[in-house]
Amino acid sequence: MKTVKIKHQTWDIAADIHFPPGFDESRQYPAIISAHPIGSCKEQTAGNVYGAALAREGFVVIAFDASYQGASGGEPRFIEDPTRRVEDFRVVVDYLVTLPYVDAGRIGVLGICGGGGYAINVAMTERRIKAVTSITGVNFGRLMREGFSGYDPIAALEAMATQRTAEVRGAQPRVDNFLPASVEAGKQHGITDIDVLEATEYYKTPRGQQPHGATSARYSRNAAAVGWDAFHLAEVLLTQPLLVVVGDKVGGFGAYRDGCEIIGRAASKQKELAVVAGWSHYDLYDKPEPVRQALARVVPFFKENL
Template sequence: MKTVSIKHQYWDIAADLHFPPDFNEKKKYPAIISAHPIGSCKEQTSGSVYGTALAEAGFVVIAFDASFQGASGGEPRYIEDPTLRVEDFRVVADYLVTLDYVDDRRIGVLGICGGGGYSINAAMTERRIRAVGTVTGVNYGRLMREGFSGYDPIGALEAMAQQRTAEARGAALRVDDLLPPSPEEAKQRGLTEIDVYEATEYYRTPRGQKPHGANRSLFSHQGAAVGWDAFHLAEVLLTQPLMVVVGDKVGAFGAYRDGCEIVGRARSAKKELVVLDGWSHYDLYDKPEPVRKALGKLIPFYREHL
């Protein structure tokens, strides 16, 4: 593995390159851009689990931290702006095509959770992306308009506007911690819905906890996400081969619902919804059996289309 720094606009993106066994920089390899979930980082599922496995299968994989998050630059911190998240894919693709050992005609993407929605959206207008895979992918804009705003998007936007005005006048930034500090605290607060509880179990215990997987969001800058839709124009612009992997244990974050929707809407001639029976959203992050089953579908998909 090699950690690299990629120039964005006025900051750098931090990324890890994962290489196939017996890597030879004089050869040409297909490449996969691996995008992390909301509030996550490249050291978690996108890199350490899927990035490592796809590299073992023969791909050069680049797992990156979103701008304003993780080890990437950008101020203020913890911005979750879909437009910027999608632009990150273009910048990472720019970097890949400068590498002599990457075949620029064989670049794919894999997005996990919110990274799945961003991967789909990026592929619509970034034609260097030739195949799209998602694991428990979520349309973050839809989630912001629904559960993440308490099903009151207008009220949430009004509150964001007031907070942004306060910050412009010198008030302290409001940075929301998106999860309880521990599974025990989640239970005490009655936060036992499967996705919320299992997110806490993953991010707030040694199972998945990493220094840069902060699960924080700058409240005053969330407005762009409320008005965004990962699947907008999919019927027109999403033509690449598409594989969507979800578990059938349905949770509040809506990956199952979003997976069904995008496979139905995508213009792609080749598209497949893979439903893994008996597994949940966060099982697919790192648990060996569901990850093995997901990769059992994804690796042949990328080999065929890259």
Template structure:
């Protein structure tokens, strides 16, 4: 594995990325490549890298896993911005980087994303035609989630609060960074939280199971307004034509991957598309639990092998 810093001529900061190589990698040959996109509040060392990235590299692909701008080891200020448009632009920029590598076949580039990364990958593919195949693993439409649960089902009220906070910060006030999760599963339960996604996210991100230094699970409140007005699936019926594989678990949770997976499968214009529902699996089971992940990869690897 190589760790690289990516900066294009139109960028003011670096994007940190890891390149995973297949066994017996030959830099003199052309290889299919896959861009792996991490979840909201995550980083490249978590599920997008150490689970799906590594598995796809072992299956014969060059895999690039990167940290979003303003997050992880990538640059950009202020920190902890989760702006969907920027997340999609990051995918374009790492595609720019891939096509400069002599060992990458520019006609065989795909993308995979987990959670929010899954729908960022889908949205990017609609207008980034260098991406030839797309996989969403328990993908969540962050715009829909921001308008619903993440705004207390009061998006206009949330926008007003964000506007006031941004004005305060512009005038030198204290920055507000919200943590999406409680400090522990026990603390969450004591606070009355019962949703499977919230509790399992806490188990993943707040324990040795998935905790990493850059997996902040935090968001800058004053810069979350853009997400409320965004929709990952806008124009999917017209623009999403690449082969598409959607993987979800059959245990619905508050983050909404089950409903979002069903929706995009139905709406996508892709002539070649497949919906895989992993029985007995929750959203976070598909992050790293061996059996659900293996079932997902049984579909993902042949999908990319066929279409790349």
């Protein structure tokens, strides 16, 4: 593995490239872009789990940090703007097609959680991407309009507008953490949703905790996400082979629901919903058995289509 910096407007994207065993720079390899979840970083599941596993199967895999997040540049920090997140993929593709050991005609994309929604969305208009896999993917725009806005998106947009005005007039930025400080704290505040509690157990303990895995977002810059939809025009523009992997232990973030929806809507002639029975959204991040079952579908899919 090596870490690289990729130029993006006036800042750099930080990325880790995972190489296959016996890597030979004089050969050409199929490549996969691996995208991290919302509020995450490349060292959490996108790189260390799925990136490393796919590299062992013969792919060059690049896991990158989103702009304004992780080790990537961009100011202000902690922006979760879907338009920017999607553009990051294009910049990474631009980088891949300059590498002599990457076959520019065999580039795929994989995303986890919100990264899965972004991967699906970018593939619609980035035709250099030839195959798409979503691992417990979530349509972040739908989630923002529902649970993340208290099912009142207009009130949330009004509050974001007020906060943005206050900040440009000199107020302290409001940076919200998506999660409680611990599982115990969440339960004490009456949280029962499996996704929130399991996310907290992943991100707030040594299991998944990383210095750049902030699980935070700048509130005043969330308005763009409220008006965005990962699946818009999928019936027309999403034609690449598509694999969607979900668990059937359903939580509030809605990956199972979103997975079923995109499989129904995608124009792809080859599309498949793989349900990993008995496992949840966050089990698919790093637990050996559900990850093994996911990879048993993902690896053949990419080998066939790349």
